[in-house]
Amino acid sequence: MNLLQSITDATNEIFETMIMLDITAGDPLEKSVNSFKCSVSGVIGLAGACKGMIAIHTPDTVAKAITGSFLGMEVEEVDDDVTDAIGELANMLGGSIKIVLDSAGKDVTLSIPSCIHGEEYSMDCVADADWVVVPFTIDAGQFLVELQIKNS
């Protein structure tokens, strides 16, 4: 499975069909990012034939822009609408990656999405897993989509 292609395709499709925002994928990062400031992160776990996690990390301004476009409303601050939207985005990414894995004969199921919001926090994954982190750019700024996966 080409992690980079899968995660890029999934993100592009969700933004085109659900969020209705133009995005541009950048080159995958060579080093994982695990410290975030004034950001919102959505995360969901994968379990089954492979296990792993998918996360989306958005600075507050980007999270508000995504939520505004997704829900069709003005978003002033990072409230429950925003954290729910970013959690739901992680859920949708998980759903797309699940389809890719299932069709490759690796049945996985998704855990439930969670959302983290804070002024300053770090997020690390302890698994010794394959990973890819792709930056995407929208008008409001840049966000990261991260996929970590390992065989069970």
Add this chain to the structure above:
Amino acid sequence: MNLDLQQQIIDSTQSVFDTMLMMPLTPGITLTEKVYNFKDSISGMLGFAGDIQGMLTIHCPQDVAFAITSTLLGIDVDEVDDDVKDTVGEMANMILGGIKDGFVEHGVQINLAVPTILAGRSYRVSGMDDALWTTVPFYLDEGEFLVELKLKAPK
């Protein structure tokens, strides 16, 4: 599903502390309110799926995470480094592993995802408000930590 979730959490957490850490631990009473905000803390989150979907999270204030890490690894710890993060992630793994065994006895199969560790001065963890939340506080000499189990009703 006829599972006493509070008891599952307490049995598994107690067993991890008895066998791996040999630290005396006192369980408290299940919280009636959800806790979202954490300060100077470390949280180990581990998702699972299968017959039921959900997430187990252990939320430790720094001092508690330091005490657990130094007991488990036999080293002095005074900052949130990889050792502390790995330990908190491993705690989530072990506690959920025990809960998984308890579920199996009731015919409920789950598979575990990989742990994710959050750390920071101030952060908020939300999501799945409509899930079934069970949060149990535990007390050590160094302070209190929370073990939280979120379950989504089976489809």
